[in-house]
Amino acid sequence: MSTIPTPAPQDAATPIVIVGHVDHGKSTLIGRLLYDTDSLPEGRVAQIIESSKKRGLTVEWSFLLDSLQIERDQGVTVDSTRIPFRLGTRQFVIVDAPGHRQFLRNMITGAADAEAAVLVVDANEGAQEQTRRHAMLLRLIGIRHVIVLMNKVDILDYDQKKIEAAERDITALLHQLEIEPTVFVPASAREGDNMASRSDKMPWYKGPTLTEALAAVPAPSSRADLPLRLPVQDVYRFDTKRIVVGRIERGRIRVGDEVVIGVHGARARIATIESWHTAPQVAAIAGQSVAVTLEPDVIPDRGDFLYPASAAPLRAARIRTRLFWLRQEPLRVGESFKLRLATAEHQVTVAAIDSVVRLEDLTEHPAEEVPPEGFAEITLAVSETMLFDAFVPGTSDGRGVLVDRNQQIVGGAPLIGVAESVAGRNAIHPTGSAVSVWDRAQAKGHRGGVFWMTGLPGAGKSTLARGAETRLFSRGVDVSVLDGDTLRAGLCSDLGFSEADRRENVRRAAAVARILAESGQVVIVALISPTIADRELARQIVGEGFHEIFIDTPQATCEQRDPKGLYAAARAGKIEGFTGIDAPYEAPVKPDLRLETAHASSDETAARLAAFIGEETRLDGATRRQKS
């Protein structure tokens, strides 16, 4: 029989993220570190040597991490990866974050849970764009412990003056971000200087080696002693018991404790802590996924916080937040999202862009929009009062995330606090209506919605829009048409036909359509809107209830009809930039409805359009959707 004792409980591994500009040596550093600390499985080193040989290189440490074929072929790390390693008795997990700018979201994915970061800087090149970007992210995701590794000092001949000059620049940069680096380690990852063993080439350096600096990273502080936050994840009904489940984000619970539930503030007592195949519990602490029953048997919703009456979260319907924006398109005021906070989800609108960070020097400036993958401070208007705690590094407080209509994460939002109402050019205050969407729909007998018709000039958009309008109105539908020419005669009379003006035209049409649709109307928009980007902008502004309808008429037919004589004029060179003649039309790839007009009467087509709109705005359609 076995005489081997069961291993003692271990501490969880400390996650360390490695960040820095591309080619500053992150992967080499990790490969070298694993080799020096003897952390490689057998066969792995042989694999690297084999791979390096195949490519005619001497041993390339970074191949360890660049394990995907595509990465090796391109010479960049595509995604973050995690590698366990051990220093003495302590377990670490190295999170490798890629340096390529377009892979920002992978870096965040890897870095968000890290306890500490190693910022790798090529001592010769100094801070580069991604050095600044990554440092900014370290601040926004709340990593407090930053080790700066000044890499490639062999190229500076290990010269103290040059290395310290480079350090001063980095110190100044981090200072701007309120990051106080724990230590600077001058090193050469490739040569192994000051990695796991002290370099004899820099006798002037008295600080720790990289492994010594890692070993000194403090263990995560316990969140168990903070006031309770238990976000409800789900409510189950097994047998006859109603069971509330969730993970304790901070604090602790004990059977008998009184808790307040969510924004409505009902009170209940923790009656039991339920479990399976675990010793019966009367208490649980932060980090544990628990199941509890409540007395009285109130039914919380997913997203409700359970918290102590003595330490309630903040409560607001306007919130100021920092933002790291992950989309490749800019963010503008008026766009709507869901804000996820722990297990809650709230409808929010960007009410103001308070400032945007300029990446060249990390200073904050007023701006109209947040650039693609930019950093900013914004104000969010929430559709209802919500509970939250302000972001605190090292806890899960205030970790807001913005998701779009497709449940895709588009940004991280460390919540700062309740937004003050300030007057100013950029400060707007959308008010939430007390009349709900459902109330309006009930009163009107149908739901609101936007039906965005796109197609070539002369395709028949306006004719069909008016035809459908008449049909719908006669059935009692509250319907209106926003037509390109009508808009240009009034609201958009200041706009010409440049690309910027066309886009602005689309933006205004979409903004008006949204207001009307929110008031419960059915809005038919007839606008050439020739590019996919135009329609995407409209879709984003309108949000839920946007339908794209493609009036698919062959150009020859449009030109033959030419109701306004525009094709003739364009052919004669009297109009420039005419869609279909000398400006492109990008047909929708997957419209919600495609209407081919060439072989049907306009009456028939208008009837089809009216039927589609009728179906999409049906009342019971709304119920069906809410349930799904």
Place this chain on the structure above:
Amino acid sequence: MDDLDQLEAQSIFILREAYRKLKPLAMLWSLGKDSNVMLWLARKAFLGNVPFPVMHVDTGKKFPEMYRFRDEYSKKWNLELLLGDCPPVEDIDPTLPPAARSAARKTAGLAAMIDKYKLAGVIAGIRRDEQATRAKERVFSPRGAGHKWDVRNQPPEFWDQYATPHEPGMHVRVHPLLSWREIDIWRYIEREGIPLVDLYFAKDGKRYRSLGDQDITSPVESNATTVAEVIAELETSRTSERAGRAMDHESEDAFERLRVAGYL
């Protein structure tokens, strides 16, 4: 909380998210040690119940001990068991190396089950430390049309917020064991007393460290006959867990090609 408590709590959180957000949902049960741990965690998350079906995609080439284990525990644990079979190897991409081609049968069988049951979520017991390509995975990993894994275009995933797209033809692979290591699995098995197929324990100086199809899995040299002995052995071992899995080693990119196509 020690490290196993933390891993357990995180996995339970993930399973509860999947159950809440993805319907219909099913869990893959390969009958191996990892999927037994995963099933155990599901019973912890749902207080003794497994509120979704478990699926065994059967290549028809598993060890007899594994089939016996399946039949015994699916009854004992009151599981709703869905069985699916795999197409013959002749139907599989002939450009794959032989073992990978054989393994790809399971991908095709799984795809057919996902389509048949119109699954929005599939829970799978892969771990980052098993294989370099798996290290790149997300906890919630969306699969597009044709079940393809778009490794170069994965969603951001941080602060415990997961992508849960609801588009026709898409499903999400959920990976509650992603952060576990091989030794954590064994320590948890020891702590909880989770039953296993006895192929994992040494007989005549050999045991299986990882279980796949009979013809493409080989045992490793070992004298470990108990869970505790396996743990002790792993603490000094330097070879990789999947060393006995032929398809991982046929060519540099064979395993990645398998995974992009939907292999686990």
